[in-house]
Amino acid sequence: MTPTPTATATATATATEPVAADAAPSAITLTGVTKTYSAALPAALQGVNLDILPGTSTAIVGPSGSGKSTILRIIAGLEDANGGRVRLAGRDVTALLPEERGIAMVFQRPLLFPHLTVLDNVAFADRAAGLSRAQARDRAREHLELVHMAEFGGRSPHSLSGGQQQRVAVARALAAKPSVLLLDEPFSALDPGLKDDMHAMIAEIRQAVNPTILFVTHDRDEASAMAERIVVLENGQLLQHDSVDHVFHRPASLAVARLLGGKNAFAGTIENGVHRSALGDVALDGDVASGPATLVFRHEAVTSTLRQPTSGADADALATRHADAAACQRFGPRELHGVVTSTVQRGPRREVIVQVADAEVYTEAAPGHPLSVGDLVTVSLPCEALWAVPAS
Amino acid sequence: MTAALTRPVRPRRRHLRAALLVLPAVIPVAFVVIGGVGTTLLQSLGLMPLVGSAELSTAAFNDSDELLTSALLSLSIAVVSTAIAAVIGFFTAVLIISGNWGGRIVGALGAAAVTVPHLVGAATVGLLLSDSGVLARLFGVAPDAWPALVAGPTWFAVIAEYAWKESAFIALIIVGTLATRITSYDETAAVLGAHRFARLRLVLFPLAAPSLLVASAIAFAYTLGSYEVAWMLGQTYPEPLSVMALRLFNSASLTARPEAAAIGVITVVLTAVVVAAAMLGLRRMRAWR
Amino acid sequence: MTLSTSNVDVDRAQRIQHERRMPGDAGRPLSQSRGVMRTARIGSTALMSLWFALPFLPLVLWSFANSWSAPDLLPMTLGVDGLTAALANGAVAAFGDSLLLSLIVAAIATPLGAMAARALSRRTLPFGRLVSVLLFSPVLLPPFAAVLGINVVLLRAWVPPELGVILVLVVVAIPYTTFSMRVAYAAYDDGFDEAARTLGATSRFALWRIHLPLIAPALARSAFLAFLVGWSDYLVTLVVGGGQLVTLPLIIASSASGIGNESSVAVLSLSAVIPPLILLAFVSRARNLNPGKQS
Structure with missing residues (x-):
């Protein structure tokens, strides 16, 4: 018998409960995802189950080495899981290549292609999908506007500041029309003031195009500023998936309370x-x-x-x-x-x-x-x- | 203690220190390059004869038919072998960068090919491709039925040797400049929905293009000026520039020395033109970046 | 009220949502299954391996063939006749001369290149671009054109042929050592030297105990490239050496121009291929220390 306070029990239960059949399918569903890099190391992920609803923004927090980036890379298809299934919008994508999954990902470094202008970077996904250069650029301009970088389209990436580059990287990801937008510590290399600007930009984007966002951060303030739900990971195990208020004030365990400061x-x-x-x-x-x-x-x-x-x-x-x-x-x-x-x-x-x-x-x-x-x-x-x- | 570090160093002294560091390399290079090419130029103009008095003359450049034939032959060999090497080198680089075990094997074999001296490469390509060579025996073709790959009119063996060595060189240069950066760009392109061939066309090739161009220019310059491969595996007539120059240099005739030098000057000019074109291309590539 | 503007946003949001790519969406070109790509990759790997490995085949087959008449697929009798013939041609002395020459070239060209690279990487050098172009120029220069000229200068200056060969080969090697060290210095963090100095090290102590150990792998790679220049050279040794210096490439060339020397040529070639491969194995293993910039 565990002396778990009942309030906690209900909170976690609703979080992991499968969605009702008539509701829209979850944007992301992980079932029993396991990842081991080598037999000598402990598993990076141990049977993680996760359900993300469309249009929500969710932060994954945890100490370094907890497997939070691994989850993102497995959803993106950049790593293969050793076990478990990945579903996006109800479809099993476990066996698909990254480019076939309909996701987009922004990394900690902007990784703008150095041989393309800012505009052509944003037009990249459409070009890769076979659109003409002119069509792709027209669409790219809309997305540059969304991140307030419209006037920088003709510039080369290295002439931009770090914050501007990351704005363009977000626009480039949105221009890929992803069903899920994955962000891997996207703003952790930026100054505190710039981070606030980025959080405001994400809020604007959410209002304008309402994408499903899943992001990794080690910054608790950033997690609560950009997300309404938080997933807490430690040692490859999911400790809690709940609303921001609940993970801070109604932690599922002492470990969660400690991890969130x-x-x-x-x-x-x-x-x-x-x-x-x-x-x-x-x-x-x-x-x-x-x-x-x-x-x-x-x-x-x-x-x-x-x-x-x-x-x-x-x-x-x-x-x-x-x-x-x-x-x-x-x-x-x-x-x-x-x-x-x-x-x-x-x-x-x-x-x-x-x-x-x-x-x-x-x-x-x-x-x-x-x-x-x-x-x-x-x-x-x-x-x-x-x-x-x-x-x- | 830290005073020594924070004491401002006067700019002139820093310039002097840098100059002193670079001089031991600059002096011998300047001596051999400027002295060597300068003397060759003087010789070609009759200003440094072995015997007799110096007199300015362009007589050494007069046999223009012969020179044109040789120059065209040298250029053709260099263009064809460099083009083959560039294509194979780029795809080898892509294979190596892909990072699986196959890439490692190809990378190791490529590195091994780079270390082989060109003269040894010529010797072994000769053993491989001649009419009684290893390939003819493997395919069971009689010597008189085997095409004249070595010392034949197609210069096949010469081109094959250059393409073999230089493709490994080009591949390793591309891998060296790209290996650390390319995976993250490739992943970024993949998560934006770009398929393998779109990534090759839109990301890998443009990123590799500058180093591909530079490596190809170096390979081209080497091929144009190289002697031993064409001398061992080529026809005796017509001759590439380098082979003709060395034959004239070693001949007993008194007029031959200025003629050999004249071929040297022509080769330097041809190389300079090609390298300048490559540098212009590189600059345009950077501007377009 | 912001109703009108938010209406516009909703329209756009809906449009963008309709265009959203969903997993498994059809209609994107160039889609390839893993199976086909895997086959293609294995096939191209095999093809490229064959391309790079094939020229090594005759060396191995001919080196141990005593007799191998034309139509036969493989040598008829195996033996060491090729080795005996190569030894009779002076293979041992030539091997020694080649080794000595290459080591001297590497020992001179490596420190010169490293010093020049250090000066170039600091950007305090006057005429830095011009110096870079000059130091790189030997790579692009047709060797025979420079050698014909410099040979006359060296003869008139009474420079011994052996010294002349070393001088010219050091110059040919300097571009390789300079530019491989420049790459290393571009990734080198001066903070290590500064940290040593602030901890009380003299500049000499910092150089020997901190700087050189950190760049040692790059120095080894540079020295390997310079060694290859000396080891591979034929033309400079032939013309400038004037017969005083008989290296391995020279006796390979003279054997190969004769008839019926296949197994001797193969043995000599093999002995010219193996030393660089051994060095390559050492050099590529010495990669562990990483004096990269720390972010």
């Missing part, structure tokens, strides 16, 4: 809907099963404020009430008392580590509370931020 995890047990750990007793919402479980919450969702000298007794009283019965919502946010042990400024935000009883809690300083080491603070845990994952 969650810093707070407290091992303990659940009894009657109350989680008990070094942190103290914390009531959880929803119908949570009893047994060993780890409490997780995002540090961004938890604020520390300077403690008012009078509030101590109230908070202690709250803590007692929390211990009594379940359902966080009945009591309002759980408040803990502690001492600041270190602070790190991250841009406009201030990360504060607070010692609470025997535990260290990662929090953020509330606006207007310039906390420093040794300050006595109140940490407030909103009910929505709290989540329990199965003990590892």
Whole structure:
């Protein structure tokens, strides 16, 4: 028996559930895809199942070596899987060559063909499909407009900046009329400001032509900026496939929470809907099963404020009430008392580590509370931020 | 300690250091190339006779029929063998780049062919193609029924030897300049829906074209100026330029030296014209990039 | 309200969606099945292998043939008559001279080429383009045209023929060493030398302990090319050497111009083919160190 909180169970179930027969076929379906590069190495992918709906944008995240690029290359047909099937729009393409799959892919490097102008690069797919040069160029101009590069058509690729080259690479991929657009860490080599421009461009493209997008990134911010769904991979195994909000705040496992940068995890047990750990007793919402479980919450969702000298007794009283019965919502946010042990400024935000009883809690300083080491603070845990994952 | 690194080096001193590094190579090359070609030119104009007084004359260039025949023969051999070598070299490069075991075998055999001296190549092609050669025996053809491939009017064996060696050279040059970049461009083209032949036509060939052109120009220049292959496997008459020049150089006649030098000058000019045309083509290719 | 503009976008989106290529869409030309392509690839691999390997066949067959009369498919009696004849022609001395000449040419042309390439790669050299053209010119120059002239100069300057041969062959080899080292330096990261200097190494120490080990594989390839120039040469040794230097190609040429010498020619040719192949195997193995630019 696993003490998985039921809410998590439902979330993952809906994500991997096969689509109903009358619905439009999934844009991408992977069933049991396995990839081994050599007998000496562990499998790059172990029986991955994945279902991507048409018109959605999905990010694949995971540590390096987790197999995230391998998934893309197998869907593209650039690698053959050792086992499993790849379906695109309901058709089995496992045995087809890359050029027969109707996909397009953008790599980390723009890889614009150096012997062609920007316009002819975008016209490439149509030329390869046998269209005349004039026809192909007409269509290419539309796609260059889509990425705001229309005036650069006559230039040679190496005269463009890295960001401009990647815009052209995206236009070239779209001009191939792909049923699925695959992006392999497309913007990771660009400056932060340029990345934001690219995310805006992808948003525009999605509004204009609504392609199905599957992309790999190691940047959590990029994943949430460009996708509405996230696939989490580790060691070739799919850990979770869910909405952006759920993977961050309702992770399926401690591993997912850690991979997405969650810093707070407290091992303990659940009894009657109350989680008990070094942190103290914390009531959880929803119908949570009893047994060993780890409490997780995002540090961004938890604020520390300077403690008012009078509030101590109230908070202690709250803590007692929390211990009594379940359902966080009945009591309002759980408040803990502690001492600041270190602070790190991250841009406009201030990360504060607070010692609470025997535990260290990662929090953020509330606006207007310039906390420093040794300050006595109140940490407030909103009910929505709290989540329990199965003990590892 | 790091002061030595950050101390600004005056530009003039940097120029001097670079010049000192390059001079040991420049001096012998300039001596042999400029001295050699210059002396050949002076000899051809009668300004450096073995005996007698120097006198400017174009007498060495007078036998224009003979020279024209030889020049056309040399050019034809060079054009045909380079064209064959370019086609075979390009497809060999494509095979090698494709990266499977077959490509590796072809690559190893090509590299082996490049290391064979042309003179040895001529000797073995002679053993292979002559009327009592290995091929004639393999096909069971009697010597008098076998076509005159060696020392015949078609210059078949000469062209075959050049095409064999230079195709390996051209293939390895293309592989050397493309191998690291080509796979990612080929993959990009494939995921954009381009089939194998479209990729060959639209990506592989245009990307390989500059190095194919340069390698072919080098092969052409070599073939035009090479001596030993045509001397061993060719007919005695008409002669290619290099064979005629060496025969005249070694002959006892006093007028022969300026004539040999004149052939040298003509060959240098022909090579220069072809190389200049190739460079113009290369520049156009780059501009079109 | 952005309704009108978004309507336009929807139209275009629908049109583009209708044109979308779906997997397995028919009508694209040049589609080839894996099976046919595989056969074509195997066939062309075999053909190309035959093209490059065929000229080696007579060397192997004739080297060990004592007698092989015309119509027979294979040699009648095997033996070492060819070897004996080759040895009698002075094969051992010629082999030694060839080896010595090639090693000297490689030993001189490699450092000269490496230094020139270093200077050219730094772009601080005055007249850099002109120098490049000059250093490359021996590849394009018809050897006999230069040799006829330089021979007269060397004779008048009383340069010993052996030195003359070495000088001219070094010049012929310099384009190969310079340009293979330029390729290596184009991919070489000066950061390694800078890192060594900031760690307290003198420039001499950095050169010997950092720079040279990192470019050693490229130096080996350069030296191999220069060795091939010396090993392959016929004309320069013949004309400039003036009979003082008898290398392997010279006795191969004199044997081949005789009649009935097939097995001797084959043995001599084989002995001229094998040393470069052994060196090639070593050089292509020395590739592991990669002083490439680190991104």
